[in-house]
Amino acid sequence: MFNHVLQPDTQAILLLCASFGQNRQIQPQPLTLSEYNSLTDWLRENQMRPADLLESTAKEQLEKITLNKLNPERLSALLERGMMLSLAVEKWTNQGLWVLGRSDINYPKRLKQRLRHSAPAILYGVGNIELLSLGGLAIIGSRDVDDEILGYTRRVAQNSAVQDMQVISGGARGVDQAAMLGVLDAGGTSVGVLADSLTKAAVNSKYRSSIQEGRLTLVSSYDPEAGFNTGNAMGRNKYIYALADYALVVSSSFGEGGTWAGAVEALSRLQDIPVFVRLEGVVSEGNQQLHNQGAKSFPAEPCNDSLRELLTKAASWIEPIQIKVETTTQETILDIHPQDIYQAILPFILNHLQQPKDAKSLAECLDVRPSQMQDWLNKAVSEGKVRKINRPVAYIVNKPATQLSLL
Template identity: 30%
Template sequence: MRKQDNDLHAAGRGGIDHRAASVPTWAYMDQAARTEFWASLALRHCRGLGALSRARLLKTFGSAYNAVQARERWPEAGLTRRQAAEMATGSWRVTAKEEWNRAQTVQAHILLWSDPRYPQRLRELPDAPVLLYCRGDLSLLHSPAFAVVGSRRATSQGRSMASYMARCLSACGIAVISGMALGIDKVAHEAALARVGRSIGVLGTGIDQIYPRSNARLFGEMTEKGLLVTEFAPGALPLAEHFPIRNRIISGLALGVLVVEAASRSGSLITARLALEQNREVYAVPGPALDAHCLGCQQLVRQGARPVFSAEDVLLDLAEQLRPFGISHETLPEEEKRAPFPRPEEEPAAATTRNAAAVPGKNSRSGPAAGPVCPPADALVPEERKERLLACLRAQGAMQADALALALDISVSELNTLLIGLEMLGRIKRLPGARYEALP
């Protein structure tokens, strides 16, 4: 038996705890679950495998363990023999073992792709995460869900709209998803937790990291009354490149995504673009004309996103998808049936003039920045690597992300950082299937 196969079998030793009726923490995993967890880590830490390649392997072979065992057959899943050869070297073991050890130190449910309780909406994604670390009520992963996202530097008007939408949707039994950041995310989580639908927070860090620190109380409330999920390993820090990557989970779990406030180059626009790729509905609050905080939302509306002025707009639009859950616009409490945001024809001219003068960084901000979650795009793109990547795309044409990482001989995580920065700078365009092309 090959050494890494021995590793997989040895990983499962530890016995069964029949008390673990729900998705287990590491301590309560049975032998089969630990074996599958170790195989999942092997895929996650194998150089040259990105989320798309890992998902292909899982869907082709049915589980991480089967995929590792069948590495000679990886071309059947559209992968290369070079990728299979990298798995065979066992170079992934060191970092996989580090995550394995960290997983034993945290109280978190470990939800594997092969587990039938893994959410179906997420499983269907072409780049579905191989596993999720979770804290809180896992039943929320199977509730009808809707994402509310937007600026960390939200205006009071934006926060009011986000709170209203989250409160109304949650009151109808819809779980509200967001990213646990300051601004729009925070108020959406807080409002939704107070109603029956509650809230799901998707982290760009390890499950044991509270970021930003000022959200410590919210993290506690989400663990007690809602749900926190992440694909990142315990101990993972809030690196800038993590946050756009986690956005595919926010949109992937949701029936639709509402962008409340977003500047013209906001990370929320990445979430909206991912939602469109995932065949989710995209909505935007247009906001006052010329308001710098709303330019991204207005751009989305011009590109086909549905403008939203009240919770009823969303409930009516999603009526067919919500009907199996017994949810409709008629389940919205009477006291919430009001439009909190002026429609264009009702908008006072004075308000437009006032907001047109708003300049990000001055009085238009409602509070201090939330920290270096989204640095300037230039900071993500070193000049030398930028030119190598663009030259490769110009020479080869559109390329899938994992193939591009192999061509450039860099890790997939390093490549993701470059791609995010170049997309924000308008130098590349993401195509369906996680393919990228250079723009003129």
């Protein structure tokens, strides 16, 4: 349950960053995450902690700040909101909520280690704090899906519960809610990372008994009474992935929506978290495109073996890359494992370089990314198999050193 006595650091962070249910445009405006990060950098440089700003001498220290937007008057005004903080704490306590600042000992280490400065300054929550450290499978998907996808989501969640794997999701209707209720109905545990309305969700009949039993924790980085905001929904996606060991995108649209944006962000920035997509049955274009960008195929049903072992094995499996090669008589598609790809594709590169050709043209011939082709050409030049020509830059086979072969 909520600790009435907040840690001094957490008190300071709340005073600086919390809106206390007010419109964030009301003066003084609470610090954004970016602004708070700038302040923490200044605190470190001056060998201070957030709690030091609560001291009587803090005003003198703040006068030394010259950071853009962080003028001393604004910071002092925020730190003087003690009465608002007291009223908010009393209200949150009555609602069974707790609050963690980023410096709190109970703050999820996964968020700090994986997100660093992108980890939220404040985390509001209800339920068993210990669940935030257990990891598990993040299950994410679109809001508007059919019964077949919802059924699939529930089966995966129930299987997770049977195998003692927690489910992390976003609590939105559709896939997220089906995943959370599925694992809870099967006796498992879940963490819901909400973008809005934490206080309402905390008393929702769907969740209340699981919260009381210690099997469900709901958290949000936004004010507990904040309504839905598209930007907030997008912003919390990375928290869902960062709290998990693995992630499954059940259904995503292509190029738009929170599910797509969150998965693309995870693939590019959270590379230690394997992202899987459902590729069974009717596959959405978004799922197929995510697979093309590096997401892995989720193990097919039924998962009779250990789900965790299957995911670990699948995460380490490097899927073959398709390369299109053309000869004078035919076009061939090769499935090549990345670790073997250079040696496998080299004969085709050399065959195309009987006459000078630039990297971009060669990449188009073999249907690969220009940057990848440039890496291969650099390696071939270093090995003496290809010669670089200047003005204009092009490449040609170094014939005295190379015997062509199209094995």
